[in-house]
Amino acid sequence: MKKTIAPFIISFLITVNLFAQTDTTQMLNSFIQSTLEISEIVPSVSVAIVRDTDILYLETFGYANWEQEQPATNQSVYYIASCTKAFNGLLAHILAKEGSIELNAPILNYKPFKDFKRKEVFQNITIMDLLTHQSGIDNPYLSFRLAYTGEYTDAEILKLIEEETQPNEAGKVFEYTNFGYYLLDYLLQAELGKDWRDLLDEKLFQPLGMNSSTAYASKVPADKLARPHGGIFKGEVKVSPLQKNDAVMHAAGGLMTNIEDAAKFLQFYLATGNGVYPKDLVENSYRQQVEAKHEYVRVFDGKGYASGWRIGEFEKEKIVYHFGDYAGYFAHYSFIPERNIGMAVFSNTDMGMTAANLISKYAYNLYLGNKREVKSAEKILYKKVSKALAQERKAQRAHEQKMAERTWNLSLPKKQYVGTYKSDNYGKVEISYEDEQLIVTAGNLKTVATAFPSENTMRVELVPGSGTIIGFDLKDGAVVSLFHQRETFIKVE
Template sequence: MFSRCVPTVLATAILLVPQSMAAAEDRATFPAAMEAFARRALVRTEAVPGMAVAVVDGQGAIYTGGFGVADVQTGAPVDADTRFYIASATKSVTALAVASLAARGEIDLEAPLSRWSPASGVPAEIADRITLTDLLSHRSGVDNSPIAFRAAFSGDWTPELMWRLTDQTQPREGGAYGAFAYSNAGYNLATVLLEQARGQDWRALVRDEVLGPLGMTETTAFIDEARASGEAVATGHLGLIAGATARSPLQKTDATMQSAGGLISTAHDMALWLEAQINDGRVGGRQALPAGLVASTHAARVSQDTTFGEYVRTGYGLGWQVGRYRDNVLIHHFGNFSGSRAHVSFMPERGLGVAVMVNEDAVAGELADLVANYAYDWFAGLPDIDAVYDAKLDELAARRDRRRAGLAAGLKSRAQRPRTLSLPDAAYVGDYVSLAYGTMSVRPADGRLILSIGVQSAVAENYTDPESLRVELTPLAGEVVAFNLGADGRPAALVYDGERFVRR
């Protein structure tokens, strides 16, 4: 769409210059432009403490670097080795690992689940039809909320429990077989079944099939391992109040790192990952993964017609969104979770890729996309790019302010709600059990009730419905907990996310 502006008299001469030389000039001048923009971006958006960036072409990394701080409390600076949680961008890695097994003939991506996992609890009418490709491309039409919830949110699980919970697989509400419907559950179910069949969990699978061969030594599925590296680990933050960005109350633990969103990585390793995508498994001049394997995951397995910000999405492959940015094919996957946001993308036709990771996602997480777009537009020669993107930063800052105002207004409004519980708080205190979801505890603290399930915990607020409370077990995701009174007039159960938890 754009081209770098040059005097007309030089046109003929430039045609005689090898493209590699022109590319070399861009590679040399881009880092300074990116650093200047990234620093302006952090100052202008204010809410985001830190950011790491990797920009890559077929020759390898053009730029890797970091800005700001990994944690507002420690003040540790961000650099290219700082560990960031990449959330759902993990799906691309998991899917490639599974595809690697298939390429060696260990599994068949197109075989129904019942053929290779006959002892699972997945109902026969589902297991006889859906395949690993269906699960990894979000076209299976099924869901398993208990497995997905325990894996990503509560962290209350064991391999044996997850295997038993395969019997909770059911048709997805509002979904249909063959239609795209994004969900963590497909990845979680696929890796639970594969672990039982092969005796290897998803962490070892991605390590052996992908991270090891590509030399991604700074990427891990273990929070504790990242902390032991000696490098800074970016903490998720919420920038809800101007000038007072704070740690999110919900942080990832080893127990909630899961196959649909459970990797921590760095700008350096994301550069290797993108180089492998652009070069079909080649990194640093060596064929690290079999030719054809990486490219096979980019092909759409299901269609969609959606947009996300400035991106058009037309399909989904194995762990990758397929779409366009401006006039260019963009293969991409993003991720977010409670104060963390990741953008990972590449343009196969231009041989260019970008990864941006930020540690705030309440009011300004789309900064990751904005920085990535800056890189793509810079190499495309967008005229007046800095003026254009400074205006975009102003727009982002305005959206940030509107979000903060909306969140503050919501908090003020909710504070006026009357109490709708009919009994004293002490009457609701106890443990409430769901065999599928686990145990939700209700405890008193400083004159209020605290509800917790696994690693999640929240102070309850009043809600408008009778016998109900509002909680944010995941920050900014308001949910309702409704108590059911028994024949004796005391709480006998509660309902959360449509599931009934019986008082113990």
């Protein structure tokens, strides 16, 4: 049965003129309700708007679990993906203030890097370079294991870091990746004997009373978790099969929190430390370090990057912000220091970005008193969003139809492709045969393979919504290896 957000919010007629209402909270409620009803694709949205000492708005709408009709509340916990970088950037400044690390010191001064035999690639790189995405080096293998499969040991990751890290062609310029924060984690573990998860709890969550924030997925009560959702444009919104576990909660994107704790975090910045940490420490943590355009997002005009925060402009005001996007989740944190206002928006679908952008732009203009922009946001919602979503649904249906018409082009019976395949860099991929389907598993990832026209290939969505191709190598009538992500996996079983 098709569900809408309506059971949990007041029905709203599009013909209502929002600006005719005088109560700011009521206006924002109505706009959010309209956004969810028009989109019909966002299971839930959680919103906080704060000043340094005041909560201006704190509301949650929709479902934490669409299939079970479980309402989302202000206590519902969301995965915030890359917004984690702002927390670890702040952590680095706290540790530097305490004398545990020095932000402008070369990483070769610290373990594990100073113990590497292959040191040359890590020369002239500081901790600040890691925080600001300008180390000039990268590694293609870490995200697959740290963020998705969870199949690794620390020894394997350290080996990959030392042996497979390579210089970028452009050199030491801004290039947004997760890599610098991975390195920060292993530096902290080696030097301090604690990883970022426990340090954040000790240095930030406990002092700020953020009792629902954690870097351990296992610590989130099942009845509090806002479940990730997929299938948005397929007309079958459902809980995503890809769920976070402790092994894939990493330093570049590994926090879970609720909107109440998000409000506390933003107030910490607007109150420049709240007496917990010095004002200069807090301000330094979001001081721009490098120019960095951010053209992907239209809400803010991205100008630069600080220590885990993007720096930009909104209606000619300096704004500090970061977004987080992962299969089944979207998160937004931002604040305007000079206007003493900040906002967080969470959604339990990666397609929540459109809704979050609409809501955040409208809300900022509403609370800043920009009446013309408020009216413009209403027109965009009613006249453009529905049309854009309809076009997206049409395109998705055409794509699904095209894939459904594909036929298999395997040289051997499907059962002969079953086995365990291994790459030293990526780990294991296992293929099984169930109910006449090929099932592909890589650690925390699991999917049903579908046909692809090229000979001895198949399509997989190990990460929901992101299709890739697996190809097979045959020798003497038997499968000997597979090729995926530009890597060969040898069949070992």
